[in-house]
Structures are given as structure tokens and as C-alpha cells.
Amino acid sequence: MKSGLLNDFMRAFQKNRQATFAAAILLGIIFFAIFAPVFATHNPTYIRLAQEQIQLPPTALHLLGTDNLGRDIWSRMLFGARISLLVGFLTMLITIIFGVAYGAVSGYYGGKLDFMMMRFVDISLSLPTIFLVIILASFFKPDFFGIAVIIGLTSWMRTARLVRGQFLSLKEEEFVTAARALGYSDCRIIFVHILPNVRALIIVNATLLVAQAVLLESALSFLGFGVQPPQFSWGSMLSASQQIIFLEEAPWTAFFPGLAIFITVLCLNFFGEGLRDAWDPKLKNIAS
Amino acid sequence: MVNTLPDILLELKNLRTKFKTFDGEVRAADGIDLTVHKKEVLGILGESGCGKSVTALSIMRLIPSPPGEVHADKMELNGVELQSLTEKQMSKVRGNEISMIFQESFSALNPTFTIGEQLIDVLMLHQRLDRGAAFHKAIEALSLVQIPAAAKRLSDYPHQLSGGMRQRVMLAMACACTPSLLLADEPTTALDVTIQAQILELLRWLQSEKKIAIMLITHDLALMAEIAQRVAVLYAGVVVENASVQNLFTKPLHPYTQGLLASLPLLEAECERLKVIPGGVPNMLSLPDGCRFHPRCPHCWQICRQEEPPLFPQNGSEVRCWLFAREMK
Numbered sequence: 001m002k003s004g005l006l007n008d009f010m011r012a013f014q015k016n017r018q019a020t021f022a023a024a025i026l027l028g029i030i031f032f033a034i035f036a037p038v039f040a041t042h043n044p045t046y047i048r049l050a051q052e053q054i055q056l057p058p059t060a061l062h063l064l065g066t067d068n069l070g071r072d073i074w075s076r077m078l079f080g081a082r083i084s085l086l087v088g089f090l091t092m093l094i095t096i097i098f099g100v101a102y103g104a105v106s107g108y109y110g111g112k113l114d115f116m117m118m119r120f121v122d123i124s125l126s127l128p129t130i131f132l133v134i135i136l137a138s139f140f141k142p143d144f145f146g147i148a149v150i151i152g153l154t155s156w157m158r159t160a161r162l163v164r165g166q167f168l169s170l171k172e173e174e175f176v177t178a179a180r181a182l183g184y185s186d187c188r189i190i191f192v193h194i195l196p197n198v199r200a201l202i203i204v205n206a207t208l209l210v211a212q213a214v215l216l217e218s219a220l221s222f223l224g225f226g227v228q229p230p231q232f233s234w235g236s237m238l239s240a241s242q243q244i245i246f247l248e249e250a251p252w253t254a255f256f257p258g259l260a261i262f263i264t265v266l267c268l269n270f271f272g273e274g275l276r277d278a279w280d281p282k283l284k285n286i287a288s
Numbered sequence: 289m290v291n292t293l294p295d296i297l298l299e300l301k302n303l304r305t306k307f308k309t310f311d312g313e314v315r316a317a318d319g320i321d322l323t324v325h326k327k328e329v330l331g332i333l334g335e336s337g338c339g340k341s342v343t344a345l346s347i348m349r350l351i352p353s354p355p356g357e358v359h360a361d362k363m364e365l366n367g368v369e370l371q372s373l374t375e376k377q378m379s380k381v382r383g384n385e386i387s388m389i390f391q392e393s394f395s396a397l398n399p400t401f402t403i404g405e406q407l408i409d410v411l412m413l414h415q416r417l418d419r420g421a422a423f424h425k426a427i428e429a430l431s432l433v434q435i436p437a438a439a440k441r442l443s444d445y446p447h448q449l450s451g452g453m454r455q456r457v458m459l460a461m462a463c464a465c466t467p468s469l470l471l472a473d474e475p476t477t478a479l480d481v482t483i484q485a486q487i488l489e490l491l492r493w494l495q496s497e498k499k500i501a502i503m504l505i506t507h508d509l510a511l512m513a514e515i516a517q518r519v520a521v522l523y524a525g526v527v528v529e530n531a532s533v534q535n536l537f538t539k540p541l542h543p544y545t546q547g548l549l550a551s552l553p554l555l556e557a558e559c560e561r562l563k564v565i566p567g568g569v570p571n572m573l574s575l576p577d578g579c580r581f582h583p584r585c586p587h588c589w590q591i592c593r594q595e596e597p598p599l600f601p602q603n604g605s606e607v608r609c610w611l612f613a614r615e616m617k
Contacts (some may be wrong), residue, residue: 111354174395180350182410182461183383185376192409196400 012278019274022267029264033081042072044079045230055250065252067240073256076237080257083233084214084264087148091213092206094152099159100195100202106160107167108190118164121157129154130219137225144227151216159205166198200279207272211265218261234261295326297501298347298469301362305339305346308355314572316342318525321599324469324501329491331516331533332505333548335569339525340505344471348388349378366468384414387462391474393454397446403430403457404442407464414465429460433490452483459490466498473505488515509552513537521545524570524580531605541607543585579610587611 014020032039041063048054048070056066063074106117136150170176171194179193220226221235222242229236234257241253305317317339324330334340345351346358349370363370365385373381390396398406404426411422411429423442430438433456446454455475462470472491476484492515494500506512512519512533519536521529521544529542540546547565567584570576576583582592591610600612 174390174392175398177345177350178388178390178396178458179398180379181348181382181388183379183381183414185379193398197398199400 009278013274016274016277018270019277022270022274025263025267026271029081029260029267030085032078033085036075036078036082040072040075040078042075044071044075044232047071055253057250058252064256065250067237067253068250069240073237073253076232077234077256077260080232080234080237081260083144083227083231084217084235084261087144087151087217087227087233088210088214090145090148091151091155091217092209094149095156095159095209095213096202096206098152099156100163100198102156103160103163103165104167104190104195107164108171108186108194110168110171114164118161121160124154125157127154129216133216133220134223134225137220141228144231144233147217147220147226148213151213151220155209155212155216159202159209162201162205163198166201167194170194170197200275204272204276204279207268207275211268211272214261214268215265234258296323297326297366298322298324298503299362299364300343300347300360303343303346303358303360303363305342305351305359306357308357309573312573315525315575316572317346318575320522320525320527322503322520322527324503326468327495327499327501328518329495329502329504329516331512331519332503332522333507333509333512333519334522335507337569337572338522340507340522341473343522344388344473344503344505347471348382348386380414383410383462383467384465385467386469386471387465387467388471388473389455389458389462389475391477393451393458393478394446396458397454399446402443402445403449404444407442407457407461410461411464425464426460429464430457432463433457433460434486435460451479452486455479455483455487456490459487459494463494463498463500466500468499468501470494470500470502471505472502474507475504476511477506477508484511491515509548521548524572524575526580526608527599527606528581528608529605530599530607535603535605539603539605541602541605541612542581542609543587543611544581547584579608581609 041061048066050070053070054066054068056062056070058065062072064077065073067073067076102117106114132154133150136153137147140146140150142150167190176189176194179189184193217226217233218235218238221233222239224239226235227233237257238254238261241250241257300320300322303317303320303322304315307314307316320339320343322330322332322343332340332343342351346360347363347370349358351358358371360371365381370378370381397403404423407426407429408419408422411417411425412419415422415425417425426442427438430441435441435453435456441449441453446457449457459475475491476487479487488511491502491504495502504512504516516533518530518532520527521536521542523544529536529540529545531541536545537549540549544565547563550563551565553562565584570580570583578594579585579588579592579597582588585592589610597608597610597613599606599608602612
């Protein structure tokens with residue numbers, strides 16, 4: 001009957017046109033990122049400094065024009081998507097793994113341990129994220145994986161709080177007592193028995209985290225602390241276009257990467273909200 | 289203490305379970321002595337809040353601490369002191385030697401797994417079986433508790449089963465490893481009468497065929513009369529009467545037990561109102577001095593208000609009441 005539950009969920013999700021549409025666009029973006037070499041028309045890092053090659057407007061040869069170093073923007077967009085999405089995804093994974101484990105342990109054991117762990121969360125939350133990320137990034141000069149770790153380290157707190165709240169109420173359920181009465185260890189009860197009850201919440205949270213991470217990585221790269229050349233992301237493309245002194249001369253160099261970030265984050269948010277609504281039994285009854 | 293059954297399975301002496309609350313200390317179990325013999329059904333009778341479930345959870349060492357605190361002079365299962373076991377050793381005892389079933393079978397099963405997954409998981413945990421063997425054992429366990437088409441039911445989620453079915457699944461899980469003691473915490477309270485009878489039959493079968501001793505916690509006198517051999521009556525955290533089931537129903541000694549039995553509606557008897565025990569269960573935060581039952585007792589006399597009575601032996605039973613002190617001398 002697993003498929004039955006899944007069908008119910010899919011039906012509820014598909015009723016949400018906005019979310020379905022967002023999911024389709026996201027799939028498209030991921031598809032283009034994976035097959036970037038197939039769709040790229042030029043080498044994305046090939047520099048042509050001849051005056052007639054730089055800052056070309058979109059043409060048939062350069063679909064989205066070229067940037068200040070004469071590189072093809074369309075090709076760079078495709079390869080840049082890889083880094084942007086990868087950082088977003090990795091950050092989400094790190095955040096979820098750490099945040100969920102932290103929140104689960106804190107909520108399950110409660111008491112003094114919970115108090116200490118939550119105060120640490122409060123402290124971490126009171127540090128301004130972007131500055132912390134910038135400081136860490138300028139200190140370690142990370143590659144894209146390092147960036148994911150840094151962003152992950154600064155965004156796990158909300159996930160931890162969310163999961164802790166759920167665990168606080170779920171651990172009082174009788175099935176937890178029953179599981180203990182059957183002789184399961186705490187570790188097993190936390191991760192095998194209680195955690196699946198929170199999976200919907202975690203998946204929704206994960207989707208929204210990807211969006212957050214894509215934005216944060218863009219901001220970081222825009223400020224020059226993100227991925228370093230020759231690696232590049234949508235954010236660093238924006239940063240490069242900033243160097244063009246007369247932006248009005250070549251607005252497409254900033255417009256297209258910006259648009260890509262905007263669409264991706266918007267779609268991720270719509271998708272996440274769609275997931276949440278489809279999973280929330282209270283909203284479900286009203287909708288159908 | 290008279291016992292016709294020789295082998296002691298569980299011996300509990302002076303169990304004290306306290307909870308610290310903002311209003312003060314609640315002594316949910318206040319010196320409970322119990323003995324469960326092998327292969328017997330011991331009934332624990334009492335109203336809500338008199339410490340029945342707390343006793344069971346204390347034996348399982350499942351009282352959350354804080355706020356709970358459990359102390360007993362003796363808590364031995366098969367001669368092994370449960371209080372001295374490490375948490376790891378204790379989790380081997382749970383499910384293997386002592387199992388527990390609960391009143392609400394729906395909330396006691398994990399809603400996110402099929403009953404098959406849950407059963408197989410328990411079997412793999414305690415019997416070191418591989419998945420295939422555990423699968424067959426799970427079907428067997430479900431058939432044992434008389435679930436029709438057991439193999440099919442394995443892929444059902446708890447919400448897809450009826451209350452009676454779920455209670456059977458709980459029993460199957462609890463008894464999958466043939467424990468020596470089953471703590472049944474009001475196993476039939478949430479079920480309707482016909483299903484109750486079936487579960488009762490099943491419990492009786494487990495006791496006689498599988499040799500599982502059962503500690504049956506209930507406030508249902510009829511259920512008790514059906515299945516238990518001995519009964520301990522609990523009132524406000526202490527045992528007030530220990531008796532064989534025949535003695536309890538034919539010659540109840542403690543005024544509280546007498547009151548309970550008198551309050552049963554009888555079909556033959558013509559009476560206009562049900563007899564009730566006046567008053568209510570005392571507030572556990574401020575227990576009365578002397579005998580805990582004295583404010584509601586029709587036979588209350590001087591000493592009852594001043595001193596708590598010990599258990600007095602009386603005709604093969606034990607009773608915590610001053611009325612029987614004279615006859616002892």
C-alpha cells in the first residue's frame with residue numbers, strides 16, 4: 001500500500017499547478033546542468049580579448065552574448081549552473097544531516113542536554129550569517145565543497161530547532177514507549193522509529209534549504225569570496241559583470257545569470273511549498 | 289503468604305516510584321510488594337491513578353527520569369536484580385524476558401511502518417535471525433494470535449487494521465520471543481466486548497500453552513474473574529489486598545474491595561441506585577494520615593486515622609486494614 005500513499009501524495013501535489021510547473025522547470029535546469037557539454041556552443045573558459053569579441057550582444061553565434069573577456073555567456077550559464085546547484089545541494093545535505101541529528105538527539109533526550117544544546121543554537125543564530133560566511137570564506141579560500149561546508153555550518157540551526165520540536169512531541173507517543181519496552185536501543189529508536197515520522201517535514205525543509213543555499217552562494221561569489229576562477233557559478237558571473245564599468249553597455253552579462261538565480265530560487269520555493277501543502281493532512285482535506 | 293505455585297518469577301519488594309512536580313513529590317507507587325509466579329496470571333486491580341501502570345513501567349525501568357525516581361528493596365526476575373543491570377543489559381531483558389502491551393494499540397504501533405516491518409524488526413533484534421527467517425517467523429507469530437491471512441496482513445499499516453487486530457499484532461510482537469513475563473496494561477479496555485473475549489482467550493492460551501506468566505493490569509472486575517489466579521488490589525500507591533481470585537470474589541476483606549464488588553450492577557438484583565464508594569481517590573500530593581482509605585471507609589475507627597496498617601494475613605489472603613489486626617492476636 002506504499003504506492004497508495006504515494007499516489008495520494010502525487011495527486012495532491014499535482015493539483016497545485018504552480019508547484020508542478022516549478023518542478024518541471026527545476027527538472028529542466030538540472031537536465032541542462034548535467035548535459036552542459038552537449039548544449040554548450042563554446043568553451044566556457046576560453047578568453048578572446050580582441051575588441052570585436054568582448055561584450056557582444058546576443059547573436060546567433062553567441063546565444064546570450066559574450067562577457068568582458070569575450071567568453072560565451074550561454075555556455076558559462078550551463079556550466080555555472082553545475083556549481084550553483086551542486087553547492088546548493090551539498091549545503092542542503094550537510095545542513096540536513098547535521099541539523100537533523102542535532103535536533104533529534106536534543107529533543108529525544110531533553111532535560112539538561114537539550115537546554116545546553118538549544119542555547120548553543122541560540123548563540124549560533126544570533127551571529128549574522130553573511131558576515132560569518134564571508135569571514136570563514138576569506139580565511140580558508142575554499143573550493144565549492146568548502147563553500148558548501150561553510151554555508152552548511154551556518155544554516156543548520158533552524159533545521160535542528162524544527163526537528164527538535166517534532167521529537168519533543170513524538171517521544172511522548174506510546175509507540176516510543178512500546179519500542180523501548182521491546183528492547184530497542186535509544187539510537188535505533190531515534191533514527192529508525194521516530195525519524196520516519198518527521199520525514200515529510202525534513203524533505204520540505206530540505207527543498208527550501210537548497211534555495212537558501214543557492215542564494216547565499218551567489219551572494220558570496222558576487223562579493224568575490226565564493227568559488228575562485230577558473231571555477232565559476234552564476235554568482236561569480238554576476239560578480240564579473242560588475243567589473244564592466246559601463247553596465248549599460250552590456251546589460252546581458254548581468255541579466256542572464258541574475259535571471260537564472262531568480263528563477264531557480266523561485267521555483268525551489270514554490271516546489272517546497274507545494275510539497276508541504278501536499279503532505280499536510282490538515283490542508284489536504286480543505287483542498288479536495 | 290500462601291502460595292500454591294512454587295516457582296517465583298518476579299519478586300518486587302517495597303517499590304517506591306516518585307515523581308517530582310512543581311506542586312511537590314507524587315508518590316505514585318508507595319511501597320508496593322508483588323510476587324508473580326511462573327505461568328500464572330496475576331491481576332492488578334485498581335482505579336485510575338492508583339499506580340497500576342507506574343508499577344508496570346517501573347518493572348520495565350521505563351519511568352522517565354527526571355521527573356521520575358524508582359527505588360525498590362528488591363526487583364528480581366528469575367533471581368536477577370533488574371535494578372543492577374546496565375541500560376544495555378536491560379534492553380536485552382525488555383522484549384526478550386519481559387514484554388509489555390498497552391491499552392491503545394493504535395498509538396503503540398509506529399504509524400510509519402507496516403506491521404510486517406515492525407514484527408520482522410523485533411525478531412531480527414532479539415533472535416539474530418536474517419530477514420528471510422524473520423519474515424517466516426513473523427507470519428507464524430501473526431497466525432498464532434489468530435490473524436487470518438497473516439501473510440497478507442504483513443504489508444498493512446496500523447491504521448488499516450481494526451482495534452482488535454492491532455491488539456493482536458501488539459501481542460504477536462510482545463510474545464514473538466516468548467518472554468517469561470508479559471505485562472498487559474489494560475489490554476482490552478479500548479475494545480468492544482466480543483473482541484475483548486477473543487483477546488482474553490488469546491491471553492489464556494499464551495499462559496497455558498506458551499507458559500508465559502501474565503501481569504494483567506485492569507479495572508475490569510469481570511475480566512479479572514475470568515483469567516487471573518491471584519489478584520492484588522491497589523489503592524493510592526499501595527497494595528491493600530492480596531488474594532486468590534476465589535477469595536477475592538467470595539470473601540472480599542478490605543472495605544475498598546468490598547465497595548468495589550458492591551458497586552457492580554447485578555442483573556438479578558433489583559436495586560434503584562448503584563452502590564458507590566463515597567468520596568474519591570485521594571490527591572496523591574496530600575495523602576490522608578493513617579490508612580489511605582479511611583476518609584471513604586464505612587468501618588473507620590480511631591487507629592485508622594493515626595497509623596497506616598501493615599498487611600495482615602487472613603484466611604490465606606493478605607489485607608492492609610486494622611479490622612483484621614484483632615484477629616491476628
